[in-house]
Amino acid sequence: MEAEQRHLQQTFNEEIPLTKAIGIQVVEYTGSSLTLSAPLANNTNHKRTAFGGSLYSVAILAGWGLIYLRLRALGLAGNIVIQESHVRYIHPVSDDIAVTCHIESEAYFQKFINFFNRRDIARISLVSLIEQNSTIALEFEGNYVVNA
Amino acid sequence: MEAEQRHLQQTFNEEIPLTKAIGIQVVEYTGSSLTLSAPLANNTNHKRTAFGGSLYSVAILAGWGLIYLRLRALGLAGNIVIQESHVRYIHPVSDDIAVTCHIESEAYFQKFINFFNRRDIARISLVSLIEQNSTIALEFEGNYVVNA
Numbered sequence: 001m002e003a004e005q006r007h008l009q010q011t012f013n014e015e016i017p018l019t020k021a022i023g024i025q026v027v028e029y030t031g032s033s034l035t036l037s038a039p040l041a042n043n044t045n046h047k048r049t050a051f052g053g054s055l056y057s058v059a060i061l062a063g064w065g066l067i068y069l070r071l072r073a074l075g076l077a078g079n080i081v082i083q084e085s086h087v088r089y090i091h092p093v094s095d096d097i098a099v100t101c102h103i104e105s106e107a108y109f110q111k112f113i114n115f116f117n118r119r120d121i122a123r124i125s126l127v128s129l130i131e132q133n134s135t136i137a138l139e140f141e142g143n144y145v146v147n148a
Numbered sequence: 149m150e151a152e153q154r155h156l157q158q159t160f161n162e163e164i165p166l167t168k169a170i171g172i173q174v175v176e177y178t179g180s181s182l183t184l185s186a187p188l189a190n191n192t193n194h195k196r197t198a199f200g201g202s203l204y205s206v207a208i209l210a211g212w213g214l215i216y217l218r219l220r221a222l223g224l225a226g227n228i229v230i231q232e233s234h235v236r237y238i239h240p241v242s243d244d245i246a247v248t249c250h251i252e253s254e255a256y257f258q259k260f261i262n263f264f265n266r267r268d269i270a271r272i273s274l275v276s277l278i279e280q281n282s283t284i285a286l287e288f289e290g291n292y293v294v295n296a
Binding site for chain 2 (some may be wrong): 011015016017018022032041042043044046047049051053054056057058060076079081082083084085086088089092107
């Protein structure tokens with residue numbers, strides 16, 4: 001999976017320049033989950049915790065990147081865009097940011113792929129979580145649309 | 149209001165360094181609304197439209213800045229944080245980003261201030277909109293909490 005991680009890192013850096021300012025790093029792709037990180041230093045706010053917009057940006061890209069790598073593994077290319085999101089900020093993040101998005105149900109993902117193959121457009125909802133000291137600091141739910 | 153705009157610009161630049169990378173500019177504060185902008189060039193994505201995380205960051209700060217300036221006008225200081233948000237991406241943004249947050253009801257705002265004065269903590273929900281060619285491209289609703 002390391003070549004896939006490197007490819008995604010390069011995609012972020014080349015296609016979305018703000019990811020460099022945020023300092024987004026592709027940490028781990030397991031096939032069913034993707035973890036991204038960003039240093040707190042690049043993303044502080046007035047309270048010296050992580051800026052809500054930075055947390056959101058890393059969370060939205062964890063979902064985007066997971067869909068991107070899974071489609072790529074199937075030889076599929078699609079244009080992935082966010083349609084709607086809902087975020088709960090549960091605790092401030094006072095350390096480096098780490099976000100994980102994982103596919104909770106492979107059956108649900110397969111349904112999304114089947115729909116995409118039939119219609120050339122499909123929607124998928126994914127949850128990205130930021131944990132800190134083993135408790136959830138942020139919960140992001142994103143609805144993504146993929147067009148062929 | 150221009151001194152207030154300059155003060156907010158300085159606050160963003162000094163307290164939230166990512167605002168410089170995004171290129172956030174305080175465009176207009178009327179007392180009941182705040183408009184922020186950011187150049188598309190700093191915030192492109194893989195489709196050469198605006199990155200969803202950038203749009204979100206400008207939207208969240210329009211609400212934050214409006215609360216901040218209104219509290220300041222009343223001689224109040226509070227720690228303003230986002231608690232929850234809901235975003236709908238209606239159209240891609242293919243031009244420079246402009247976000248406006250406005251207080252829809254002064255009565256609602258006054259209730260928030262009264263609550264804050266009594267309890268030292270209060271919640272307020274604000275909507276930020278991004279328009280493009282006179283249609284709404286993004287609708288952001290944020291629930292903010294202010295602590296004395």
